[in-house]
Amino acid sequence: MNLRVRPAEREDIPAIRLLLAETWHAAYDPLFGAERVAAMTEAWHSEDNLGREQDEAEAFPAKRIFLVAEEQGALVATASAVLMDEETVKLTRLYILPDHQRRGLGRAMLEQCFAHFLLAHRGQLEVLAGNASAIAFYRRFGFSEAATTANAATHAKPEPLAPLIFEVPLPLARPPG
Numbered sequence: 001m002n003l004r005v006r007p008a009e010r011e012d013i014p015a016i017r018l019l020l021a022e023t024w025h026a027a028y029d030p031l032f033g034a035e036r037v038a039a040m041t042e043a044w045h046s047e048d049n050l051g052r053e054q055d056e057a058e059a060f061p062a063k064r065i066f067l068v069a070e071e072q073g074a075l076v077a078t079a080s081a082v083l084m085d086e087e088t089v090k091l092t093r094l095y096i097l098p099d100h101q102r103r104g105l106g107r108a109m110l111e112q113c114f115a116h117f118l119l120a121h122r123g124q125l126e127v128l129a130g131n132a133s134a135i136a137f138y139r140r141f142g143f144s145e146a147a148t149t150a151n152a153a154t155h156a157k158p159e160p161l162a163p164l165i166f167e168v169p170l171p172l173a174r175p176p177g
Contacts (some may be wrong), residue, residue: 003105005112007057008078009065015051020045023095031130036114055078057077069096069105076100081113084124089117089170091125106137114170124172126163134163135164142167 008016021041049102062083069077077096080157084090091113096105114123125143127134143166 001078003108005067005069005077005109008054008068008089010051010054012068012075013047013054016050016078017045017047018074018127019078019097020095022097026098026126027095027131027134031128051149065113067109067112069109071100077105077109079109079113081116083117083120086119087121089114089120089123091123094125107141111172114172120170123168123172125166127166129164135166138166140167141168141172 003132019043021038024037024041024045028040032040048114053064056065057064064082064092065080067079076133077095079091079095080093083146091110091148094106094109096109114120123143124146125138125139129135146165146167
């Protein structure tokens with residue numbers, strides 16, 4: 001695998017948008033339906049929104065990171081994270097094209113996002129309760145539900161579309177295998 005992980009650049013925005021559309025349809029069509037996913041992707045992953053995020057990452061590298069991974073010149077993954085406070089980094093995005101998953105790329109991008117913020121002691125992210133594969137992926141790295149969502153889940157089973165907050169101490173643990 002000839003893979004390169006690097007900061008996103010302005011020229012990457014159209015390809016990132018296409019990558020996000022494909023990965024969102026693969027991950028969320030079963031939960032939301034293709035029409036709703038297309039509308040969400042159009043709104044949330046517009047070139048303007050992605051461009052603003054890239055500009056912020058470039059202007060404030062101590063607060064935000066926006067990465068892409070490319071293989072043979074084609075973008076195959078993207079990840080973003082933001083420093084929430086002195087000790088907490090929130091992973092805001094980690095999407096990998098379906099045919100590039102389960103090859104270690106998710107781990108590499110996750111590690112690089114969190115390693116960027118050297119003084120942070122906690123990683124955080126949100127994942128939909130119905131996204132079982134993402135939940136399993138993050139749990140392999142030691143992520144567990146934050147107390148606020150774990151307490152709510154004990155009173156009632158979370159809805160499949162409810163966001164769950166997961167946290168992990170940093171640095172990340174290496175999953176087995």
